[in-house]
Amino acid sequence: MSADRFVSPDDIRSLFAQAMSTMYRTEVPLYGTLVDLVAEINDAVLTDNPALAEQLERNDERGRLAQERHGAIRVGTAEELATLGRLFAVMGMYPIGYYDLSVAGVPVHSTAFRPRTASALAANPFRVFTSLLRLELIEDEALRDESARILARRRIFTDDALALIEQAEREGGLDQNDARRFVLAALETFRWHSDATVSLATYEALSNAHRLVADVVSFRGPHINHLTPRTLDIDAAQAGMLARGIDAKAVVEGPPPRRCPILLRQTSFKALEETVNFPDGEGADAGTHTARFGEIEQRGLALTPKGRALYDQLLAQARDAGGAGSTGQDYPTRLAAAFTAFPDDHDTLRREGLGYYRYALTEAGRANPAAVGDLPAEALVAAGLVSADPIVYEDFLPVSAAGIFQSNLGGEEQRAYAAHANRDAFEQALGMKVEDEFVIYERLQKESLESLRI
Numbered sequence: 001m002s003a004d005r006f007v008s009p010d011d012i013r014s015l016f017a018q019a020m021s022t023m024y025r026t027e028v029p030l031y032g033t034l035v036d037l038v039a040e041i042n043d044a045v046l047t048d049n050p051a052l053a054e055q056l057e058r059n060d061e062r063g064r065l066a067q068e069r070h071g072a073i074r075v076g077t078a079e080e081l082a083t084l085g086r087l088f089a090v091m092g093m094y095p096i097g098y099y100d101l102s103v104a105g106v107p108v109h110s111t112a113f114r115p116r117t118a119s120a121l122a123a124n125p126f127r128v129f130t131s132l133l134r135l136e137l138i139e140d141e142a143l144r145d146e147s148a149r150i151l152a153r154r155r156i157f158t159d160d161a162l163a164l165i166e167q168a169e170r171e172g173g174l175d176q177n178d179a180r181r182f183v184l185a186a187l188e189t190f191r192w193h194s195d196a197t198v199s200l201a202t203y204e205a206l207s208n209a210h211r212l213v214a215d216v217v218s219f220r221g222p223h224i225n226h227l228t229p230r231t232l233d234i235d236a237a238q239a240g241m242l243a244r245g246i247d248a249k250a251v252v253e254g255p256p257p258r259r260c261p262i263l264l265r266q267t268s269f270k271a272l273e274e275t276v277n278f279p280d281g282e283g284a285d286a287g288t289h290t291a292r293f294g295e296i297e298q299r300g301l302a303l304t305p306k307g308r309a310l311y312d313q314l315l316a317q318a319r320d321a322g323g324a325g326s327t328g329q330d331y332p333t334r335l336a337a338a339f340t341a342f343p344d345d346h347d348t349l350r351r352e353g354l355g356y357y358r359y360a361l362t363e364a365g366r367a368n369p370a371a372v373g374d375l376p377a378e379a380l381v382a383a384g385l386v387s388a389d390p391i392v393y394e395d396f397l398p399v400s401a402a403g404i405f406q407s408n409l410g411g412e413e414q415r416a417y418a419a420h421a422n423r424d425a426f427e428q429a430l431g432m433k434v435e436d437e438f439v440i441y442e443r444l445q446k447e448s449l450e451s452l453r454i
């Protein structure tokens, strides 16, 4: 059996991302509006800024831009999470990063399943932010036990999906026909079901414990709760949402506007009020649930641990000023003021080791390989023989994620749980280790440096 009868995991991921996008457009038409808005803005930015267009082209980001999305789901048990890990592996997506949201009052911890090599990222960087409910954080013991019983009963994967995961693991891949079947079967896990599996009374009890608990426990599966396109100008996207009368979140999460974008800036529109049907036709009017929303993001430079520490420090400073968190009219001003301490030109960011860069020979460098020799990268950049472009941040930010969760659960900022991050428990549930994102960025940067000398 030769491996080339198999469809590459990159192609399966692209098929899946496309299928999810089509499904979500039908489920949440406003998502389609966001995608169109982002496409318009990105075209305009690229037309106005040919240098950026060239940079994206050089770094294999131009082609992926129109396809680029992340989604998010929340699961209830270790078994669900572990099986998801196997399902995503068929598509070349691996758990990267550990996020503890309990400190922000959300009883979950999370990872992102995503591709991790330069070629896989260039093919399609589709990522899914995946949260596992921490039932142990529900105080009411009876409710906790009932939730566990309800979750233990449900089956979130179709038989076909499970069989095809096993087949892919056993044989090392899926052929064209099975890959197509796999995508259709996998899609079922992420579909929205408006029928609750629990009584209205149970739903309300769960909701009182935390709206997120109701969202995870009351339904047949972990519906995809948003899909996020990537814009090149989030301030334009935010203005565009407001201009179209979309109920956008007040604050853009993440760093302030900058000349050199870093990490991730995100905005979302509020969750839809959906009608939920309860068994026996109960609560015909009572049943609305906020689960699904739309989000737009702008991605920038991936930061090194040193850069990230500075980011975290300045963000905390902006949020703590006046004790107002990220609420309050003056938050954008506080944020901008704090971030004046973060260098905003690429030469400084690079020389101070704050971000990761991809190095490549320029035309001059290619024409004169002898001049490249053993010179250090900085000297080559200074001589115009090598370009250094920002490596894009492919991950998430816990403070931003908490803000997104909060605004879409319809909640006020809530008290933090007295829990601690528990990466070991998460990895145990998942059945594998989550990878450290810094190691991946470091490797991408190193590979680019090595490519200069070949």
Ligand code: OOG
Residues within 6 Å of the ligand: 071, 072, 073, 074, 129, 131, 225, 266, 396, 397, 400, 401, 402, 404, 405, 408
């Ligand atoms: C996930 C929220 C996190 C992001 O972009 O930070 C997220 C959720 O609400 O399930 O998607």
Ligand code: NI
Residues within 6 Å of the ligand: 070, 071, 072, 129, 226, 228, 295, 404
């Ligand atoms: Ni998101």
